[in-house]
Amino acid sequence: PPAATRVSIIGTGYLGATHAVCMSELGFSVVGVDIDPGKVANLAAGRVPFFEPGLEELLRKNLDTGRLTFTTSFTDAAAADVHFLCVGTPQRPDSPAADLSHLVSAVDRLLAAGPKPGSLLVGKSTVPAGTAAALARRLATEAPLVGLAWNPEFLREGFAVEDTMRPDRLVLGLQADDGGRAEGMLRAIYASAIEAGTPLVLTDFATAELVKVAANAFLATKISFINAMAEICEATGGDVKTLAAALAHDARIGGRFLGAGVGFGGGCLPKDIRAFQARAAELGAGYAVGFLAEVDAINLRRRTRMAELTTELLGGSVAGRRVAVLGAAFKPNSDDIRDSPALDVANLLHRAGAVVTVTDPAAVPNARQRHPELSYADNAVQAATDADIVLHLTEWSDFREIDPVALASYVRTPTVIDGRNALDVARWRAAGWSYYALGRPRV
């Protein structure tokens, strides 16, 4: 029975907290370990310290079974049969490369606590290619009876539980010389997903590490491609939304991640394409992913373009003008503001002298902490009261459901820029709004 298999989750941030809850839901006995006592206390008390639909209910349910615990003690984690490494690998403050210090210190602590002989360490964090091989060399000298596998995580914020329980694929990077032990243990861990038909990719460490960064690089490229087409549409008077819809009819292209607008943000895509370039350069293959610099540049240009269009529509200067910003999270159904295009645009305008008021259904507390210089409102009406212009920058359904007739009565001037191409143009125009969007013709 799975409860006999003990699982530790090292690092209880977004990925780790979700993985811990889901592993426990599958019936395993799970301990989540983190050096941050605040995170541990929250999770142990049944509170998810970030916004993720459905996760808190599942956390509470599993805490009640007694199968799921959280601790700051690596000694408690050392008794597990399988350790999932789920720590963050953010961008370094001083370079585009990934910061692996959390990963290294997590392994230091686990090894110091004495993991069980025969246990398996499974890397889930997004890492530069070569990290797993280096870790394998370290284990070979310091803990030769502990196995290693690399099993990248592809979960999307907002769909974390669903993506963990039923991923698009399971990628297992394995060592050729362990007699199939790691594969056997991971097949047992993921038995329910495998039985449900989840495709399984068995490969080496380097390929497993690369699948993750390649997937994110491809998604980023797809978004920047359509945003580049938006720039061309702006130059020609074309309509990028119609263009994207027409492209999507070609099944080889497909319509997902072809949404033009202020571009991608978040804790993954931007840092992953930068770390990928840095790692490729270290390997002497920087030329192969040179195009990712352009993908990044196109993406960042959408933010300045948004600020420029705002300035233009306000007559050449935003100084002293009131700007309502709908959205602070980097995407809807999340309170994550890491590298958020919405807040970046808000800040550009604030620095140019605008009076910016931001609203978001979930991300205002995080935004307020990080950007105390901006003003915040509880809802769209409050944010838009007396506004000279309204910017729609994160496509929450709350914003799509705004009644433009009602909102028009609060603003000073009914001008909206739809930075996500998600509002119902006809409805907003019928309500008297001047509607503008990135990559679409003006009327």
Ligand code: UDX
């Ligand atoms: C991403 C990957 O999708 C996921 O597989 C990986 O594990 C982590 O990184 P996430 O960062 O949660 O997940 O967000 P995602 O849904 O991929 O969106 C990324 C960004 O792209 C958001 O800012 C979103 O607004 C933007 N985006 C997405 C677009 O601008 N246009 C689109 O068409 C789609």
